[in-house]
Amino acid sequence: MAIRKKKVSKKTTKNKKSGTAPKRTKRVKNLASSKYHIDLALDAAQVGVWELVLKTNKVQWSDNVYPIFGITKKQFEGTLAGYRKFIHPEDTERVSRAMHETLSASKEYYVQHRIIRPDGSIRWVEATGSLIKGRNGKPVKLTGTAQDITKRIEDEEHIYESEQSYRALFNTVEEAIYIQNFDGTFVDVNDGACRMYGYDRREFIGKTPAFLSADSRNDFAAVAETIEKAVEGIPQTLEFWGKKKNGDVFLKEVRLTKGFYFGKEILISTARDITERKKIEEDLKESEQRFRTLQQASFGGIGLHDKGIIIDCNQGLCDITGYSREELIGYDGLQLIAPEWRSLVMDKILTSNEKPYDVEGIHKNGTRYFLEVQAKNIPFQGKTIRVTEFRNITERKLTESKIMEQNSKLLAITDDLKRKNDQLEEFTQIVSHNLRSPVGNILTLISFFETSDKAEEKAEYLTLLKESGVTTQRTLHELNEVLKIKQNKRIPRQELSFEKVLQHVKSMLSARITEVSASIDSDFSKAPTILYPNIYLESIFLNLLSNSLKYVQSEGKPEVLLRTYYTGSNIILEVRDNGLGINLERYGHQVFKLHKTFHRHPESRGIGLFMIKNQIEALGGEISMTSEVNKGTTIFVNFNKYNFDEHEESNNSTSR
Amino acid sequence: MSTKSPIIALVDDDKVFQLTTLRTIQSAKITERILQFENGEEALSFLREHAAETENLPDFIFLDINMPFVDGWMFLDDFAELKYVLKKEISIYMVSSSIDPRDVNRAKGNAHVREYIIKPVSREKLIEVLKKAAA
Numbered sequence: 001m002a003i004r005k006k007k008v009s010k011k012t013t014k015n016k017k018s019g020t021a022p023k024r025t026k027r028v029k030n031l032a033s034s035k036y037h038i039d040l041a042l043d044a045a046q047v048g049v050w051e052l053v054l055k056t057n058k059v060q061w062s063d064n065v066y067p068i069f070g071i072t073k074k075q076f077e078g079t080l081a082g083y084r085k086f087i088h089p090e091d092t093e094r095v096s097r098a099m100h101e102t103l104s105a106s107k108e109y110y111v112q113h114r115i116i117r118p119d120g121s122i123r124w125v126e127a128t129g130s131l132i133k134g135r136n137g138k139p140v141k142l143t144g145t146a147q148d149i150t151k152r153i154e155d156e157e158h159i160y161e162s163e164q165s166y167r168a169l170f171n172t173v174e175e176a177i178y179i180q181n182f183d184g185t186f187v188d189v190n191d192g193a194c195r196m197y198g199y200d201r202r203e204f205i206g207k208t209p210a211f212l213s214a215d216s217r218n219d220f221a222a223v224a225e226t227i228e229k230a231v232e233g234i235p236q237t238l239e240f241w242g243k244k245k246n247g248d249v250f251l252k253e254v255r256l257t258k259g260f261y262f263g264k265e266i267l268i269s270t271a272r273d274i275t276e277r278k279k280i281e282e283d284l285k286e287s288e289q290r291f292r293t294l295q296q297a298s299f300g301g302i303g304l305h306d307k308g309i310i311i312d313c314n315q316g317l318c319d320i321t322g323y324s325r326e327e328l329i330g331y332d333g334l335q336l337i338a339p340e341w342r343s344l345v346m347d348k349i350l351t352s353n354e355k356p357y358d359v360e361g362i363h364k365n366g367t368r369y370f371l372e373v374q375a376k377n378i379p380f381q382g383k384t385i386r387v388t389e390f391r392n393i394t395e396r397k398l399t400e401s402k403i404m405e406q407n408s409k410l411l412a413i414t415d416d417l418k419r420k421n422d423q424l425e426e427f428t429q430i431v432s433h434n435l436r437s438p439v440g441n442i443l444t445l446i447s448f449f450e451t452s453d454k455a456e457e458k459a460e461y462l463t464l465l466k467e468s469g470v471t472t473q474r475t476l477h478e479l480n481e482v483l484k485i486k487q488n489k490r491i492p493r494q495e496l497s498f499e500k501v502l503q504h505v506k507s508m509l510s511a512r513i514t515e516v517s518a519s520i521d522s523d524f525s526k527a528p529t530i531l532y533p534n535i536y537l538e539s540i541f542l543n544l545l546s547n548s549l550k551y552v553q554s555e556g557k558p559e560v561l562l563r564t565y566y567t568g569s570n571i572i573l574e575v576r577d578n579g580l581g582i583n584l585e586r587y588g589h590q591v592f593k594l595h596k597t598f599h600r601h602p603e604s605r606g607i608g609l610f611m612i613k614n615q616i617e618a619l620g621g622e623i624s625m626t627s628e629v630n631k632g633t634t635i636f637v638n639f640n641k642y643n644f645d646e647h648e649e650s651n652n653s654t655s656r
Numbered sequence: 657m658s659t660k661s662p663i664i665a666l667v668d669d670d671k672v673f674q675l676t677t678l679r680t681i682q683s684a685k686i687t688e689r690i691l692q693f694e695n696g697e698e699a700l701s702f703l704r705e706h707a708a709e710t711e712n713l714p715d716f717i718f719l720d721i722n723m724p725f726v727d728g729w730m731f732l733d734d735f736a737e738l739k740y741v742l743k744k745e746i747s748i749y750m751v752s753s754s755i756d757p758r759d760v761n762r763a764k765g766n767a768h769v770r771e772y773i774i775k776p777v778s779r780e781k782l783i784e785v786l787k788k789a790a791a
Contacts, residue, residue, distance in 0.1 A: 428756055433753055586730070
């Protein structure tokens with residue numbers, strides 16, 4: 001610091017020198033007036049004068065020296081030692097050295113040092129001096145000036161600091177800063193600028209921006225124009241293609257402002273590399289464009305909304321809802337939904353549901369349509385908005401219901417085919433067991449008859465042969481009956497009263513009813529009549545009632561209850577008895593089969609239930625039962641379980 | 657078994673089969689010990705009752721499919737459990753007039769059925785089966 005300060009101070013020294021020069025005039029008469037003038041001048045400049053007699057080390061000060069040291073004339077000892085006492089301990093050596101150099105090498109005396117005043121305050125003092133030689137040419141005195149330079153030092157420090165901070169600031173800034181003359185030449189650049197181009201600071205100074213330009217990518221006429229405007233005081237912004245020292249080309253954004261640089265009018269340009277930003281901007285633009293294209297290409301309607309209020313939407317949403325985009329933006333999206341569905345939609349919004357769901361929408365023209373809605377919450381400009389897609393699924397719904405309809409038809413047909421197949425299988429079983437068996441027996445018996453020589457045995461075989469013949473004939477007859485039933489689907493139906501049919505059947509079974517003293521109750525009030533073939537309904541009643549009267553418990557009075565009712569559009573006949581019952585777990589699979597009997601009853605032939613099952617099924621009905629051993633049996637006849645006639649035709653067409 | 661005559665059980669509701677089979681076995685002098693049951697239930701009751709009596713249990717059962725009450729299939733179902741308490745190993749021959757492949761395959765698929773014999777059964781066939789079984 002001291003060295004630098006010397007530079008500043010030398011000027012002062014020179015001035016002082018020229019100021020002290022007249023003192024050496026030999027014209028004594030002028031001396032007094034000269035001294036007076038000098039004193040005046042020194043006083044005005046607040047410069048004190050001092051004198052050291054080398055021989056005695058006595059020191060003499062002019063009056064204005066004392067205030068510098070913060071003392072009165074009396075307080076000063078008037079010696080070199082007295083003066084030294086005031087010198088700041090860190091500066092004593094410097095002062096001694098300066099004095100020694102002056103005395104030993106006859107150099108001009110010059111020193112800046114600190115003093116400590118009696119009140120403790122520190123001041124800076126600048127002292128100059130010259131040796132005065134005696135007649136023998138030897139130095140006798142050292143005399144010079146003393147000045148309080150505290151303020152100047154402080155100012156200098158302040159300026160230095162502010163220069164430092166300016167430089168630091170200048171370089172800390174990430175952006176590149178260029179100080180340019182109005183003609184464009186660089187006066188100064190910061191580290192940011194050096195970093196940007198890879199050039200050294202010195203490589204900039206004195207040059208114009210032309211050397212930074214990427215080849216033929218900048219319009220210099222336009223650049224010159226912006227510089228002109230900036231010089232006029234209008235801040236400018238321009239984009240400039242730069243070329244780094246290593247040849248890399250980049251785009252920067254430059255701001256030009258008129259300003260001052262250490263008292264001189266200049267242009268300040270700040271620049272930042274915007275290659276990346278530009279790329280991001282372009283990417284963003286492209287991605288937005290892509291998004292828009294995608295959105296427009298989507299067949300669904302897409303809307304962005306904030307708590308129901310539509311922020312943006314695509315053409316699809318306009319097409320589906322009938323509103324224009326302008327109408328939709330700012331519109332409450334909930335209004336696009338049919339009122340009864342709005343609370344559901346609100347619920348989905350509040351719970352951030354992301355699964356698709358179906359509602360009904362309302363078109364601008366008031367018509368309703370089926371709608372599948374799917375939405376997702378997305379962050380947008382610091383808040384969460386919802387992207388909702390509308391898909392018009394009216395077409396799909398219609399197709400769906402058609403498919404459902406078709407499917408239920410197919411199911412019915414399958415069911416029907418399955419039953420038909422079951423019946424065919426059953427028929428195979430009947431032929432296999434019930435018909436092959438007696439015929440086989442006849443053959444066996446004939447061979448036994450032929451080979452037997454005992455008359456007794458022959459007679460026995462003959463009896464058995466007759467029986468087999470009868471059985472065969474009866475089975476054939478029964479099969480014929482079943483086949484008639486199966487073929488005769490279009491048997492005419494008539495409106496029949498259940499009550500009348502029951503009375504008729506009861507009269508046919510009156511002997512048996514009396515025999516077992518059974519009580520027969522009925523309730524046909526819920527379904528009193530049915531459209532059915534008379535002989536079938538009579539057959540059903542006769543078989544069920546006679547079964548109930550046949551398999552009675554040995555004790556207690558047989559009770560039978562018959563009733564009819566509707567299940568949906570189907571008429572059900574229920575026949576409940578308190579008879580022997582059947583273990584359905586064990587025999588359930590055989591109940592309605594031919595020649596299956598479950599009780600040791602002489603009249604059990606296993607034909608009744610088999611026959612009526614065929615009759616009921618031939619007309620699209622179903623028979624089922626519940627039973628418990630020794631508790632009773634309940635038979636259920638569902639007369640029109642399968643709407644047989646309805647798909648009879650389609651059945652035929654598929655089989656053809 | 658070759659020293660002692662076997663016990664044969666006939667389970668069938670068909671009177672003609674019962675009689676003709678009985679006569680064939682007798683005339684061929686295969687055995688005198690023949691048990692006759694009208695249906696599966698009667699046969700099962702007998703087996704249960706005499707489960708521990710080796711001397712009374714049949715060696716062979718000729719089983720019909722189509723019978724009232726307990727038919728041949730139900731008999732086989734119960735037999736599958738019953739055999740664990742039976743002191744004797746019994747061979748079952750299924751005898752039916754059914755040529756329905758479903759019946760034939762079902763019988764062949766049953767582990768307890770040694771053979772499926774289609775009715776009517778000629779004397780020769782019956783003797784052949786019995787001799788083969790007894791051997």
